Amino acid sequence: MTTPVCTGASRAAAASAGHRRYPSFSSYVRARGPVLLRTARSLTANPSDAEDLLQTALTKTYVAWERIEDHGALDGYVRRALVNTRTSQWRKRKVDEFACEELPEKEAAPAPDPAERQSLHDAMWRAVLKLPDRQRAMVVLRYYEDLSEAQTAEVLGVSVGTVKSAVSRALGKLREDPELSPVR
Numbered sequence: 001m002t003t004p005v006c007t008g009a010s011r012a013a014a015a016s017a018g019h020r021r022y023p024s025f026s027s028y029v030r031a032r033g034p035v036l037l038r039t040a041r042s043l044t045a046n047p048s049d050a051e052d053l054l055q056t057a058l059t060k061t062y063v064a065w066e067r068i069e070d071h072g073a074l075d076g077y078v079r080r081a082l083v084n085t086r087t088s089q090w091r092k093r094k095v096d097e098f099a100c101e102e103l104p105e106k107e108a109a110p111a112p113d114p115a116e117r118q119s120l121h122d123a124m125w126r127a128v129l130k131l132p133d134r135q136r137a138m139v140v141l142r143y144y145e146d147l148s149e150a151q152t153a154e155v156l157g158v159s160v161g162t163v164k165s166a167v168s169r170a171l172g173k174l175r176e177d178p179e180l181s182p183v184r
Contacts, residue, residue: 022065028074029058036078043086053089057081127177135170138163 033054040050040057060081061074068077128136134156141152142163149167153160174180 022062024071025062025065028071032075032078036075036082039079040082043082053082053085056085060085123179127174127180130177131170131173135166135173138166139170142167
């Protein structure tokens with residue numbers, strides 16, 4: 001969320017500087033600090049972030065101390081600074097990164113060798129050419145042309161059941177083809 005700072009040293013420096021320049025600011029922070037910290041905690045999930053948020057809002061208040069006309073409404077001013085600061089932090093949308101033993105990304109599979117791919121394509125096509133004409137036509141229409149069973153049946157003028165059984169027999173023959181055994 002925010003960059004960690006040495007809050008103890010920062011507070012001590014701010015308190016001593018505020019005490020010298022604006023003693024009323026120091027007394028305000030001492031008196032209203034716990035209440036304002038509860039407000040900051042309601043805006044953040046982490047108590048440390050709430051302390052940082054309050055410190056930032058008080059810094060903004062300190063810088064504007066001379067311009068604030070109604071010191072009776074300081075709680076409202078600081079609360080508005082808390083909300084505005086928190087909103088600015090949300091808008092930044094910092095992504096937390098955590099170290100871990102294993103990378104969350106899976107290793108990319110190596111790209112297939114174009115020669116192996118072409119060899120597989122040729123072997124498959126030779127196996128399809130061994131099929132009887134009718135089975136070959138149905139396999140080509142179903143799997144190469146990506147037609148549905150009904151569309152294949154319509155193109156060939158046969159029933160859908162004929163397409164299903166012929167394609168099933170053709171796929172069985174392709175599974176048994178010795179040229180395609182390395183693929184399995």
